[in-house]
Each structure stands twice: as structure tokens, then as C-alpha cells.
Amino acid sequence: MDRNTLSDAALWQQVKRGDTASFSCLFDRYWDEMFSMAYRRLADEATAKDFVQNIFIHAWENRRQIAVEDKLSPYLFTALKYSVIRHIYREAKLGITDLPLSVYSLPDETDPKKQDHYEFDRIREKVQLEIASMPEKMREVFTLSYEKELSVREIALRLSISEQTVKNQVHNALKRLRTRLQSQSVFLPFIL
Template identity: 25%
Template sequence: MKQQTVPEIELWYAASNGDAMAFGRLFELYFPKLFIFALKYTKDRCQAEDAIQQVFLKCWEKKETLKHINNIASYLHRSVKNELIDLIRRQVLYKKYQQQLCEVQQGVEPSVLQNTELSLRVGREAILSAAINHLSPQQRRVYTLSKERGWSYAKIAQEMEVSMPTVKWHAAAAFQALSRFLKNHESELFLFIFFFSLFF
């Protein structure tokens, strides 16, 4: 792994003291290398980007402890690898529940199945809507422009009159907040599937 430069160390130390601009610069500096590294473990470019954003968000949340990291590059690469492993595990778990749902659906009356699928879809949409409403105004705007309108980060940055790293930061923060909210409420849907399997 390439030895970090003095400016990188200074940025890392400044970030650990709560300097958001320094942290944003670190994100810009390491993202390209981490992205190439992440693609060795996943062919999904969105998944690779999400993993990197998650790692930086977690670093920011525990920024006070970053001063004790000796090799920045090694730490970030290892963290991205671990994050990807967790993402893949969650995907496997999700597919497992999807398979269980398919098994439950077999042999069910079409009308009942249609109503159940509608209920699940409405439930998912309601939970997602609630999650979006819990975002900060800036995060919500970035999410809406990116996911619902399909705007690029460059176009969003121009519209909001902020820098590209700022947009990426809000996008990453929104992703983190949505993930936490959905994770805390995912059991509601799984319980619904469970009780449905008991009665039908």
C-alpha cells in the first residue's frame, strides 16, 4: 500500500478534530482509489460507491478516534472490504426472505395473493416515505433530485449552488439515515409475512 503523504496525514488529523472541509478533501482524495479497490470485490458500481460512503460516514461519526490510525490507506481499504462483506451478507439475507415469501405465496388464492402483495408494497412505500421525512432538508433535497428526478451530482451541485463533495456528503448521509430507519422497521414487514404464512 502506498505510503501516505504529509498533507494526507495533516488532513486526517484535522478531520479527527472535526474539520468538515478536511474530511471532504480526504473523501475526494481517496474515493477514486477506493472505488477501483471495491470493484475487485463487487461488479456493482453502486454497491461499491455505497460501501465507500458508509465507511467515511462511520469514520466521521467516530472521528475522535481517528488520531490513533497509523496507516490511513490501509485502514480505509480494510474498512471498505469489510463493509462490502456486510453488504453482501445483507443481500444474501434479503434473498433468503424473498425466497421464503415466494414459498409462502405458492398455492395461495390469486385474489388473496394480490391483496397481500398490494399491502406489502403499500407498507414498504409508507416506511420509505416516513424515512425520507426524517432526513434533514438538505439531505431530502439531494435524495429527491438524485433518486426521484434522476439528476447527476454535478447538476444537483449547480442547482443547490454547493460543491460536488458537499452533494456527495449529503447523499451519503441520506443513505446512512435511510438505511438505519429501514433497518429499524424492516421487522414490521417480515412479521407481516410470518403471520400471513400462519393463516393462509
């Protein structure tokens, strides 16, 4: 069987069963294009490679939850876009770079790969609403962890709680988000 002639959907069915050769074929099929897109947006080769590699790792780890009806590219390029936007916002928050006038001013790819920018805002809005509805202590720990990017130790010291309590609260918050945002849960790591 020549995997190079198979469709993404056919390869993904094999990937779901743990076939690493089919996954490798998809990796080879999209690596160059994804790296090129990431590099154009990030202007840093090492960071671009890390982003693309992390997306493929995440795809492998979540292969049973990812549905591929035709092409894998919508998932891959959407995940990459969310990762880049999150990275830009984090760097801007830290004062490393200026925030572009709009993340929508990032260069778009060709028409087949265009993603709806409103989708990102819609999912992010849902995430923010779910975070706001968390119990107060859970929300506080989660916010310090994901928005302020404090370590477990720093959060424990700041809130005068044990490190294990911090870990439990973050774990429970993520579990809650995944459960309540089940249809978007595959993209949560790229949004949070």
C-alpha cells in the first residue's frame, strides 16, 4: 500500500488505530507548508519549528478526538493560527513586542486555508464565560496559572495554600473546561 496516494481521511483512520507510518506520511505532507506559515508570522526559525512540532504532538496525543472528514489541514492550520495569536498576545503582555493593531492583520494564507477569524473570538469568549462561572478559588488559581503565568510554587505562596491544592485546582479547572466545551476541547491548548 502506497500511503502517499491515500487521502487524509483514509490516513487518519489508520492514525486513530495507532499507525505511526500513516501519521508520518501526514507529517511529511504538511510540515513544510506549516513551517513556512509559522516562520512568516513569527520570524524565528526555532520558534516556528517548535510550534509546528507541538501541533503535531498534540494531534497524535488527541488523534481519537480529532475528526477528519476530508483533509487534516483545517485542524492543523487553525491550531497553528491560534498558537501564533496566543504567542503574540503573551509577548505583548510581557512587553517583548508590540501588539499588532489587529491580530487579523496577520497575513492570511491562500483561500482554501482561510479560517474564520470570528471563530477564534467565539471560542475564546466561551472559554472566558466558563472561567468566569468557576468557583472563586478555582477561578483565582486558574487565572494566576494561565493568564499571569505564575508557577505552582508562586501561586501557592501568594494564596497561602499548598502546591498540591494549586495543582488540583488547575487540573479540575481544565477538566471542567474540557467537559463544558467538549466540541472545542481539541483547540483549548491553543486558545488558553
